[in-house]
Amino acid sequence: MDSIVMIMLKLGGSWTNDYNFNSNLTFAIQVLYSSTYKDFIEQLSSILSDSYNATSELKLSYMVDGCPPPVYINDEASFRFFL
Numbered sequence: 001m002d003s004i005v006m007i008m009l010k011l012g013g014s015w016t017n018d019y020n021f022n023s024n025l026t027f028a029i030q031v032l033y034s035s036t037y038k039d040f041i042e043q044l045s046s047i048l049s050d051s052y053n054a055t056s057e058l059k060l061s062y063m064v065d066g067c068p069p070p071v072y073i074n075d076e077a078s079f080r081f082f083l
Helices: 037-048 076-082
Strands: 004-011 025-032 060-062 071-073
Touching (some): 037 076
Protein backbone atom coordinates (compact mmCIF):
# COMPACT_ATOMS: atom_id res chain seq x y z
CA MET A 1 0.00 0.00 0.00
CA ASP A 2 1.32 3.42 -0.98
CA SER A 3 1.94 6.01 1.72
CA ILE A 4 0.00 9.25 1.69
CA VAL A 5 1.66 12.59 2.36
CA MET A 6 -0.44 15.51 3.59
CA ILE A 7 0.67 18.80 2.05
CA MET A 8 -0.49 22.22 3.18
CA LEU A 9 -0.92 24.64 0.30
CA LYS A 10 -0.92 28.39 0.67
CA LEU A 11 -2.07 30.14 -2.48
CA GLY A 12 -2.19 33.62 -3.93
CA GLY A 13 0.41 35.22 -1.73
CA SER A 14 4.02 36.26 -1.55
CA TRP A 15 7.15 35.78 0.55
CA THR A 16 8.00 38.58 2.97
CA ASN A 17 11.52 39.87 3.60
CA ASP A 18 11.69 37.76 6.77
CA TYR A 19 10.76 34.57 4.80
CA ASN A 20 7.15 34.23 5.90
CA PHE A 21 4.48 33.52 3.30
CA ASN A 22 1.35 35.66 3.33
CA SER A 23 -1.39 33.80 1.48
CA ASN A 24 -4.97 34.45 0.42
CA LEU A 25 -6.04 30.81 0.65
CA THR A 26 -4.76 27.84 2.67
CA PHE A 27 -5.82 24.20 2.44
CA ALA A 28 -4.40 20.67 2.64
CA ILE A 29 -4.27 17.93 0.03
CA GLN A 30 -3.33 14.25 0.10
CA VAL A 31 -0.56 13.17 -2.26
CA LEU A 32 0.61 9.61 -2.83
CA TYR A 33 4.28 9.23 -1.98
CA SER A 34 4.80 7.45 -5.31
CA SER A 35 3.41 10.43 -7.26
CA THR A 36 5.56 12.00 -9.93
CA TYR A 37 5.99 15.74 -10.45
CA LYS A 38 3.61 15.47 -13.43
CA ASP A 39 1.00 13.66 -11.28
CA PHE A 40 1.30 16.38 -8.63
CA ILE A 41 0.88 19.21 -11.15
CA GLU A 42 -2.16 17.47 -12.67
CA GLN A 43 -3.66 17.05 -9.19
CA LEU A 44 -3.08 20.73 -8.42
CA SER A 45 -4.53 21.77 -11.78
CA SER A 46 -7.74 19.85 -11.14
CA ILE A 47 -8.08 21.33 -7.65
CA LEU A 48 -7.32 24.88 -8.76
CA SER A 49 -9.30 24.87 -12.01
CA ASP A 50 -12.19 26.78 -10.40
CA SER A 51 -9.95 29.47 -8.90
CA TYR A 52 -7.30 29.96 -11.57
CA ASN A 53 -7.28 29.86 -15.35
CA ALA A 54 -4.90 28.33 -17.88
CA THR A 55 -2.81 31.49 -18.06
CA SER A 56 -2.18 31.66 -14.30
CA GLU A 57 1.43 31.29 -13.24
CA LEU A 58 2.08 28.54 -10.70
CA LYS A 59 5.24 28.71 -8.60
CA LEU A 60 5.78 26.03 -5.98
CA SER A 61 8.13 26.79 -3.12
CA TYR A 62 8.62 25.85 0.50
CA MET A 63 10.73 26.75 3.51
CA VAL A 64 12.68 24.56 5.87
CA ASP A 65 13.21 26.09 9.30
CA GLY A 66 16.62 27.72 9.46
CA CYS A 67 17.30 27.28 5.74
CA PRO A 68 16.28 30.42 3.84
CA PRO A 69 15.61 31.39 1.08
CA PRO A 70 12.53 29.51 -0.20
CA VAL A 71 13.24 26.33 -2.18
CA TYR A 72 11.39 25.98 -5.50
CA ILE A 73 9.76 22.80 -6.79
CA ASN A 74 10.11 22.88 -10.56
CA ASP A 75 11.04 19.38 -11.73
CA GLU A 76 11.00 15.70 -10.78
CA ALA A 77 14.18 15.87 -8.65
CA SER A 78 13.06 18.87 -6.58
CA PHE A 79 9.62 17.28 -6.08
CA ARG A 80 11.14 13.98 -4.88
CA PHE A 81 13.39 15.91 -2.48
CA PHE A 82 10.35 17.81 -1.15
CA LEU A 83 8.37 14.62 -0.48
